Amino acid sequence: MDIYCPVDERCSAVISALLEPLPPLKIQEYYERLLASRNCSTIQVKLDGEFGKGVYAQQDFAEGELIFRDQMLFGCQHPSNKIECMEDAKKCSIADADWDSCHSLLCLGEKSKAPSRAALDKFTQHANETNDIFLLAAKAIAYTILRYRKLKTSCERKRKLPDSSDCFDLSLLREAWRPISMGHKRRWWECMALPEDVDSSEEVTFRMQIKELAFQSLQLLKDAIYDKECEALFSLELYGQIIGMFELNNLDLVVASPVEDYFLYIDDLHSPEKEEVEKVSHQFLDALGEEYAVSCEGTAFFPIQSCMNHSCQPNARAFKREEDRDGEATILACKPIHKGEEITISYIDESLPFEERRAALPDYGFTCRCSKCQEES
Numbered sequence: 001m002d003i004y005c006p007v008d009e010r011c012s013a014v015i016s017a018l019l020e021p022l023p024p025l026k027i028q029e030y031y032e033r034l035l036a037s038r039n040c041s042t043i044q045v046k047l048d049g050e051f052g053k054g055v056y057a058q059q060d061f062a063e064g065e066l067i068f069r070d071q072m073l074f075g076c077q078h079p080s081n082k083i084e085c086m087e088d089a090k091k092c093s094i095a096d097a098d099w100d101s102c103h104s105l106l107c108l109g110e111k112s113k114a115p116s117r118a119a120l121d122k123f124t125q126h127a128n129e130t131n132d133i134f135l136l137a138a139k140a141i142a143y144t145i146l147r148y149r150k151l152k153t154s155c156e157r158k159r160k161l162p163d164s165s166d167c168f169d170l171s172l173l174r175e176a177w178r179p180i181s182m183g184h185k186r187r188w189w190e191c192m193a194l195p196e197d198v199d200s201s202e203e204v205t206f207r208m209q210i211k212e213l214a215f216q217s218l219q220l221l222k223d224a225i226y227d228k229e230c231e232a233l234f235s236l237e238l239y240g241q242i243i244g245m246f247e248l249n250n251l252d253l254v255v256a257s258p259v260e261d262y263f264l265y266i267d268d269l270h271s272p273e274k275e276e277v278e279k280v281s282h283q284f285l286d287a288l289g290e291e292y293a294v295s296c297e298g299t300a301f302f303p304i305q306s307c308m309n310h311s312c313q314p315n316a317r318a319f320k321r322e323e324d325r326d327g328e329a330t331i332l333a334c335k336p337i338h339k340g341e342e343i344t345i346s347y348i349d350e351s352l353p354f355e356e357r358r359a360a361l362p363d364y365g366f367t368c369r370c371s372k373c374q375e376e377s
């Protein structure tokens, strides 16, 4: 029997409006504005190709040249790699930008704006025990709610209207949701690759279990940060689409330990300031032992990098370099690229033989139709 989510039924019209794709020109305009806001003129996002959106070169690039750097929209650290991440959250050591964009609703500390911190604790624990992708989905929902509230307040101020806190405005919710609406999406329980230990005869049951898990997580999140005007964001349909978007687009990340950065900073200080600070800091360094330099491993969604299509003969690579200590993604040319050419990366190890590449790509929810695969098939 399928899962019944009452919000899906109550908000079906709003959900359809949020999932309706924008016309191609509007999509292009959105990315033009995003790239301009980052002073990036080396690339363009267009919908010209066979596979929907794609990233195209606006100039020639030599082999090894930096094409662009992308800032993450949402990211999280894997629980297995967390050294007291919950403690971090309690101390609210998250950057101010993250605080404004989503953390104020998801914080477990004293400054939290979450309606129920106990419920938020339960949600977080469930995500840590099952799948940390739920933490990322919670960030996307909190981000949209906070953006919606901000847009509404500024609209009311502009129009000199009285505070109409209960009056829902679909166009503002669509605007608040826009950055997430742009990501390539499918329902999580439908796009997820079947794990190797699950027999194909068990596929239907497996996908239903995944859907149930998402529903459990959503109920816990709803108890923690429910917002009546943004109720549609608590539908199973949108939750599944958001998680699916992360599953299909995310990039694995390694970010240098911020604690290590702190100790390196102290190391660079001059006397007598350095000795003064070390009087306090050495206790922490002793307590942490080797762990102070453990880098943060996680997963993140990048708005521009996620528009890059896959090729088994890519002309670029997306990764982190030693100097990129800030969680940004770096895209470098691995071949000379000419102005106007599509810039592609490989989501898998492209040196594998055809059959193995074909077997690896279902993790990304598609069968490759790049020229190399077409020739080899």
Ligand SMILES: C[S@@+](CC[C@H](N)C(=O)[O-])C[C@H]1O[C@@H](n2cnc3c(N)ncnc32)[C@H](O)[C@@H]1O
Pocket: 051, 052, 053, 054, 183, 184, 248, 249, 306, 307, 308, 309, 310, 311, 364, 365, 366, 367, 368, 369, 370
């Ligand atoms: C990360 S997204 C890339 C951006 C995407 N084209 C869009 O419109 O948002 C990955 C999706 O693009 C499509 N895609 C990318 N590379 C492809 C390829 N080589 N063959 C077939 N489809 C591809 C698939 O639908 C895949 O799930």
